[in-house]
Amino acid sequence: MKEKVLQVVDLVKTYTGLRPVHAVRGISFDVMKGEIFGLLGPNGAGKTTTVGIATTRVVPTSGTVLVDSVNAISDPQNAKMRMGVVTQFNTLDRSLNVRENLFYHCRYFGYSSKEAKARADELLELFQLTDKVKAKPIDLSGGLAQRVQLARAIAHYPKLLFLDEPTAGLDPQSRLALWEVVKVLQEQGVTVILTTHYMEEADVLCDRVAIVDYGKILKVDTPENLKKSLGASTFLDLKFVETTADDLSKIEAMDEVMEVEQLTDRVRISLKDSNSVAIVIQKAVTMGLKDVSIIEPTLESVFIKLTGRELRD
C-alpha cells in the first residue's frame, strides 16, 4: 500500500458575495507518494480554488485537506513546511533579482543567511540560471520566469509540489523544458499535483488524472484507463473511392467494429480491440479503400464523452 501524501476530503468552497459562486462543490481525491497527479478541467472548473485550499491560501466552506497527514486547515503552519507552490500567475518578487528571490524564499523558511546563499546558488546551478542571477523578474521570458518559480518552490525541499497551470501561455519549447524538469523532480521523490486545461500535458506528464468540471470530479484514473473507458481503444478513419450504403452495412457487420459514423468524406469506425487494425484494413481494401488514418483516443475525447462539451484551448 502506497503512502498517501495528499488527502482531499469533501471539499466545498462557495465564494460569498452578491452572487455566490460555487467554485468547488464536493471534491475528494488522494495523491500517492511519488505520483504526478493532474487536475484537468476547463476555465472556472475550480482547479485553482482546490489548489488554493490545499495550500492554505483559500479558506474552504467545508471539507478537509491532509498534507502528509497534517491537517492543512487547522495546522497551516506545519502543512506549509511540506509544500511548494507555483501559482497560476507569476508571483516572483519584482523588487528583487532572480538570486534574491531564491535567497529570501529560503530565509522565509528559516535558513540562515549562509545556508540560504548556498541553497540559492545551488538552485541557480541546477536550474541553469547562472547567467540570470542579477536579472529582474520582469525582464525574464515566460519560460525562464516559470523555471525560477519552480526553483523557488522546491527550495525548501517540499514533499509536495503544486503547479497551477504551469505551462499556460508558454511556447512549446518552454513547455517541453518544464515537463522535463517536473519529470526529474518526480524521479527524485517529489509528489506533484498539477492543474491544467491542456489535455496533452495531462496525458504525457500525469500518472493519474482527475477530470474536473463545475467544481466536481467526474472521473479519476490513469490517462490510459480514462481513454479505454471510452469503450473503444482506437478509431480508424477510412476513405473509400466511393462509399456506398452497402459498404457501410458491411463494415458495421464486422466482428471487430463497435461503431460506425459517416463523416463528409470518410467513415470513422471505433474498434473493440486495437489489435484488430490490420484485419479491418484488409477487409476494407477489398471495398476500394483509398486512404486510412489511425486515431488514438485523447483525453479531449474523454472529456467530451463525459460532459458533452469540448475542453477548448
Add this chain to the structure above:
Amino acid sequence: MTDQDFVNSGVDRTLTKSSNLDQQDSAPSLRVALNGKTLSYKVSSGRTFYGLMARDLRVLSKNLGEFASRTAMQPFLFVFVFAYLFPKIGQGFSGSVGRNISFATILVPGLVGVAATMSGIMAVGLPLAIDLGVTKEIEDRAMAPVPVWLIGLEKIVFGAIQSLISALIVFPLVILIPSTPVQVHVANWPLLILVIFLACLISGAFGLTLGSMVQPVKIGLMFSLLVLPLTMLGCIYYPWSSLSSVRWLQIAVLINPMVYVSEGLRDVLTPALPHMAVWAFLMALIITAAVLLFAGLKLFTRRVMS
C-alpha cells in the same frame, strides 16, 4: 540560457548529477528535493519574521536615496519657506500662541510627527495595495511557515522602522534651517521614546489597514480624501489649544489620530508651547494603536486568505 538550450543541454544531466550523488548518499545538500529532510527541520516563527524583515530592508536599501529625498523634500521646503524665508522677507504668521515663540518652534513637533506618520502609511500602504490587488507577489510570503497575521505584523514593524528613520531625517532639518530661534528641550526622555514608538506603530498599522482595504485604482482618491485632511487638520502647523477660537473644529479634529502625535511631540520636544494633557494624548495614542493594529492584521489576513 534560452529554453531551447535548456532542453538541448539536457535537464537530466544536470539535475541527475544530484540524484547520482543521492545514490552514493554522499552529498545530501545537493539533492533538489529530498523528502526526509522536510520532516526533520522545524522553522521557528522568529526566523521567518527575521527573513521577511531582511527582505524588506534589502528593498529599502536599494531605494535609500530615493526614500531619503522623498521624506526630506516636503518638510525641507516647508521649513525653508515658512521658517527661513518668511522671517527674512518680513512676512510672517501671527498666531495666538504668544509668549514670543517662533512659528519655527511650532513646526518642529508638527513636521517631525507628520513625516513619521505619513512615512509608514506610504511605505506599507501603497506597495501592499498594489501587491494584494495586482501583482500578488505576497503569495510567496504567504506560503512561509508562519501564521498569516505574523506576515502582516512584519509589515507593521517595517513601516514603523521607516517612520523612525523619517523622523530622524526631518528632525535636524527643522532645527537647523529656520532663521528664527527654535526652542527645543527634551525634559522627559522616556516619554519622548514612548510617544515616538506609538507614532511609528500607528503609522505602520495604518499603512497595513489602508493597504489591505483600498483597491489599487482608488489610491489617488484615498490620498485626497484621507491623507490630506489628516495632515491639514492634524495640528501640525498650529497647536491644538489655539483652535479654541474655532471651538467646533477643535472638537472635530479629535477624531484625527495625527492630532495626538503632534500634541504628544509638542509636549516632549517643545514644552514651552501649549499642548494637550499627557494622559489625554497618551490614552488616545494607545487606543488608536491598538485599534489599527487589530484592524490591520485582521483585514490583511482576510485579504491574503480568501
